[in-house]
Amino acid sequence: MPLPTLLQNRLRLPVVAAPMFLVSNPSLVIACCRSGIVGSFPALNQRETSGFAAWLDEITEALRNDPAAAPFAVNLIVHHSNPRLEADLAVCVERKVPIVITSLGAVKDVVDAVHGYGGLVFHDVTTRRHAEKAAEAGVDGLIAVAAGAGGHAGTWSPFALVAEIRQFFDKTVLLSGCLNHGHQILAAQVLGADLAYMGTRFIATQESAASTEYKNMLLTARAADIVHTAAVSGVPASFMRQSLEEAGFDEERLQAKGKMDYGEKLKPIKDEAKAWKTVWSAGQGVGGVNDTPSVAELVARLDAEYRAARSATVRLHASDS
Template sequence: MSLPTLLEQRLRLPVVAAPMFLVSNPQLVLACCQSGIVGSFPALNQRDSSGFNTWLEEIEAGLTPESAPYAVNLIVHGSNPRLQADLAICVEHRVPIVITSLGAVKEVVDAVHSYGGLVFHDVTTRRHAEKAAQAGVDGLIAVAAGAGGHAGTWSPFALIAEIRQFFDKTLLLAGCLNRGHEILAAQLLGADLAYLGTRFIATQENNATTAYKQMIVDAKAADIIHTPAVSGVPASFMRRSLELAGYDLDQLQNKAEVNYGEKLKPISDEAKAWKTVWSAGQGVGAIGDLPTVEALVARLDREYRAAHSQAQHLKNGWLR
């Protein structure tokens, strides 16, 4: 287990609320940080770099010395024309944690390291993880099968086991994590932090519409479809939202007809699509309410502590 100094003694729970495209906002970030977990948002959730800067100012004004650190997600990909401008703003604000996606680039890592910030990079395979490790990232986010957003297809057991063969820095696990005992399970598998996304869409403080949140509450694992049709790269979406947007579900579910070699679509096109086609992970079946972030984190904390106690009882029962 490896936590960077920046996070030691700063977290109530070993949890990062994932940056969710078009959903995460300053209200969600602040609610998370004030509750003792890392809050995050994608820079591209603001329409331009000036707006991104304004959001950072709003978040920083709302934090206290007792708050957990926050994180910003940058898309490190040719489809993102704002990368350099947004990176410069991150450096100016000394953003504590930068989460990079769709490209691990040493120059980006070096820029964040120049002021003492951390870089976590999300990966779905060993090859992606090795390339990110070579770029010098401080942490890897293992996005396993069943996760929302741009999810992978590897079992968390396989993905974490292979990453830990060559990476001893901070490791985060994403995919179907909704309860306190699941956070502990992620740690037992070898992760340092749990990375929760869908569970935080179904809270009161974010930009998701009421219909989006209710669809998550109503959905089950079988309602999640993993397809590149929306983004150009595979991602997880709710079946009902795909139907309402006019996608041919028979074609999407026939993997032989799906071109997984497509490239990421331009950010402007993706933003238009994700407004009506809603992402979620397979853990939706365990989500049945829309609490405040404060109430959710308090519940996760109780569940996490209870799981620790239960694990101790199991240990005492089996190991004699």
């Protein structure tokens, strides 16, 4: 499908770098946008709304005089346990954030507020039911968070999830799950998505806020090390087994469902907030992460791989005709 006007002719690659809790920061967002892909961050990566607003100002100022830069996005948690939703949304409206990514709740009032100043709303979904509710709320795009994705991930195959979304949704579709290489970006488009939504690969970049230990674990982890559990946040999410074990999540604790409370995550003195600093998320594509380049180097590599994959596809079609 055609991209929204805001994104047309603004992207070097059809990629959004996903917002990652305690990982995405202004440096990562700015580097992504300057490299020609959408950079994003969760509003809750700042512990107060004032700090969130300061980050928006920093990003906006850095990109102001770069006409070639891609738009940026902010992730808002719409769950009722997030005490900052109203205040953070007001800041997004005031600053006219180009793209708002909503999670854990598709609310028409939020969508209308963003549409009021001309912004876009993309919403995370893991099932058809979630997708249908978000479509009814009027979102501009659906992020199909398929099996194998990092963070709060679903369990549906990308083939099933994208296919069912496309039965009723003709706007922008983004696909998340195990995307590390340029040919996988093309594969996402062939499958029916418009944009690739990449997280794990961007954790292991020089600009990300992930610790050295976190990045080093990514370099040695493989798909078999990824555990999908609701024990950490109350929502099923993917984490590296090594970090779970180091944080004391034994088999019994992994079977329990944690409490979903985003207010607690804003309190650094609480055990839950500490857990998010030491329990590290990654998707099943982690086995394809083998280095920690700068964002510019990574995007250039992805671009070359994507173009090579497109050329190979053209040659394949030519040989069949």
